[in-house]
Amino acid sequence: MSASLTRMGNYYSALLEDVELTPKIREILAGLEPSAQEHKQAISLPPECYTSEEWFEFEKRAVYDRDWVCVGHTGLIPNPGDFQTINMNNDPLIVLRDREGVVKVMSAVCAHRGRVLCEGIGNVEKLVCPLHHWTYNLDGELIGAPEMNPVLxxxxxxxxxxxxxLRSEIWNGFIFVNMDGRAKPLAPRLKRLTKEIENHHMGEMLGTPNFDFPEYDWNWKYMQENAIEPYHTWYLHRGIHDFAPSRLVSFYDWDPEDDGAVFHPTGFLERDANFNMSFKCLFPVIKTLTDKERRRVMFVTVPPNLFFGAVPDGVFYYIIRPQSANRIVLRVGFLYPPETFKDKNFDYIFKMAVDGLCAYNDQDVASNRSVHLGLKSRFAPRTRYAPKEKTLSQMNRWLVQRYKAYAAEVEARNHAAAAGR
Ligand SMILES: [Fe+2]
Incomplete structure (x- = not known):
C-alpha cells in the first residue's frame, strides 16, 4: 500500500505520503494571502492553483486527505447490502449499507492482488473478488481465500x-469520508446551512442512478466556482435563467466557526420555479417547504467536492472527482422524496428534468473549458471580484486556510526530522 495505514478504533487512517515543499509550491503558498481577504479586497487565486500538477498533488494531501470528501448519498443505498462504488483520487472505494443498516465506506481493492472487487451499484451479501474468489464480509473482514490454507x-x-x-460521516444523507481520520466533525461546521435547508428533509430522500461525465477538462475548483457563482447566470445563461435573475441573489457573511459550506439562495420571479425549459417544478413540491423556500433555489458547495441545488421539488447534486489539475469526472445525481417515485410517469418526467438541467450545463461546459484554456495562458488573469462573486472569496478563505495548515504540518515534520538527525 502506498499510503500509511493506521488503525484508529473501528476505522483506519490512510494518508498519502507528504509532498516536498518545492520552490514552485512555496512560491504559490507565498502568493495566497491576497486571495484570502475580505470580499471587496480579495483577488482570485494564482492561476497555477488551477493548472499545476505539482500543486494538485499538494492539494490532494492538504484538502482531499485531511477534510471530508463526499462519496455518495444514502438515497442510493437504502437497503441492507446495497452498495455503490466511487473512484476518488485513484482510490476505488465502496460505499455500502451493512446488514445492521449502518453505512460504511471502505477500500474496494482486493487485499490479494489488488483487483477492484466491484464497480457500479448493486446489492450483495458479501464481496467476492472475481479473480481468485477471495471473499470479504460487509465489515471488510476476509472470510474466504481458496487454496491459501497451506500458506497461511x-x-x-x-x-x-x-x-x-474509513472514517465516514453522514449529513443530510450525503456520505463523506475522511482519509486521515482526524478532521473535525462536519455537521457542527454546517449549522446555518442545516437550518436553512432542514425543510427539504434530504436525509430521507431517495436517489436516481448517477450520471458520470468523464471528459471535463478543467480544474475541480473551477467546477465549484462556476456552480456557486451567480454573477454569470444573467449573462452566460441569458434567457434560460431569467426566471431566477441574479438580482434576486443574497449572500451570507463568512463565519470561520461555521465554515463547512459556501452557499447562497437565488430568488425566483414565481413560486415553484425550476431549472428546465418549462421553468416550473415538474414533480410535486416538497410538502414541508415554506412559501419563502418555494420561491428560491439554495445553491450549496460543501468543499472540496460536493455541490447541490435545493429546488422546491427535490435536489440536484454534483460529486466532483478530480483526475488531475486539468481534468475532472463529474458525477451528477437527483434526489426526491420517496413518494415522488410512486408517480407512474416518473421515468418520463425525470427525463425532462435531466434534459432541463443539461441546457444550463451545456452552456457551463463550453465556458468552463474555455476558462481553463485561459488559465493556462501566460496572460492568465488574477483579478478583483464582482459583488455577486462573494461566494468565490469565501471559497478562497476555505482553501487557503487548509493549504496553509498542511504546509505548516509538513514544515513541522521537516524540522522534527532535521532535529533528530
Ligand atoms: Fe452556470
Missing part, C-alpha cells in the same frame, strides 16, 4: 488481508 490459515491471513474501513 484464514485466521492468520485475515489479520493482514482486509478491506480498510
Amino acid at each position: 490459515p484464514l485466521a492468520e491471513l485475515k489479520k493482514q488481508a482486509f478491506l480498510p474501513v
Whole structure:
C-alpha cells in the first residue's frame, strides 16, 4: 500500500505520503494571502492553483486527505447490502449499507492482488473478488481465500488481508469520508446551512442512478466556482435563467466557526420555479417547504467536492472527482422524496428534468473549458471580484486556510526530522 495505514478504533487512517515543499509550491503558498481577504479586497487565486500538477498533488494531501470528501448519498443505498462504488483520487472505494443498516465506506481493492472487487451499484451479501474468489464480509473482514490454507490459515491471513474501513460521516444523507481520520466533525461546521435547508428533509430522500461525465477538462475548483457563482447566470445563461435573475441573489457573511459550506439562495420571479425549459417544478413540491423556500433555489458547495441545488421539488447534486489539475469526472445525481417515485410517469418526467438541467450545463461546459484554456495562458488573469462573486472569496478563505495548515504540518515534520538527525 502506498499510503500509511493506521488503525484508529473501528476505522483506519490512510494518508498519502507528504509532498516536498518545492520552490514552485512555496512560491504559490507565498502568493495566497491576497486571495484570502475580505470580499471587496480579495483577488482570485494564482492561476497555477488551477493548472499545476505539482500543486494538485499538494492539494490532494492538504484538502482531499485531511477534510471530508463526499462519496455518495444514502438515497442510493437504502437497503441492507446495497452498495455503490466511487473512484476518488485513484482510490476505488465502496460505499455500502451493512446488514445492521449502518453505512460504511471502505477500500474496494482486493487485499490479494489488488483487483477492484466491484464497480457500479448493486446489492450483495458479501464481496467476492472475481479473480481468485477471495471473499470479504460487509465489515471488510476476509472470510474466504481458496487454496491459501497451506500458506497461511484464514485466521492468520485475515489479520493482514482486509478491506480498510474509513472514517465516514453522514449529513443530510450525503456520505463523506475522511482519509486521515482526524478532521473535525462536519455537521457542527454546517449549522446555518442545516437550518436553512432542514425543510427539504434530504436525509430521507431517495436517489436516481448517477450520471458520470468523464471528459471535463478543467480544474475541480473551477467546477465549484462556476456552480456557486451567480454573477454569470444573467449573462452566460441569458434567457434560460431569467426566471431566477441574479438580482434576486443574497449572500451570507463568512463565519470561520461555521465554515463547512459556501452557499447562497437565488430568488425566483414565481413560486415553484425550476431549472428546465418549462421553468416550473415538474414533480410535486416538497410538502414541508415554506412559501419563502418555494420561491428560491439554495445553491450549496460543501468543499472540496460536493455541490447541490435545493429546488422546491427535490435536489440536484454534483460529486466532483478530480483526475488531475486539468481534468475532472463529474458525477451528477437527483434526489426526491420517496413518494415522488410512486408517480407512474416518473421515468418520463425525470427525463425532462435531466434534459432541463443539461441546457444550463451545456452552456457551463463550453465556458468552463474555455476558462481553463485561459488559465493556462501566460496572460492568465488574477483579478478583483464582482459583488455577486462573494461566494468565490469565501471559497478562497476555505482553501487557503487548509493549504496553509498542511504546509505548516509538513514544515513541522521537516524540522522534527532535521532535529533528530
Ligand atoms: Fe452556470
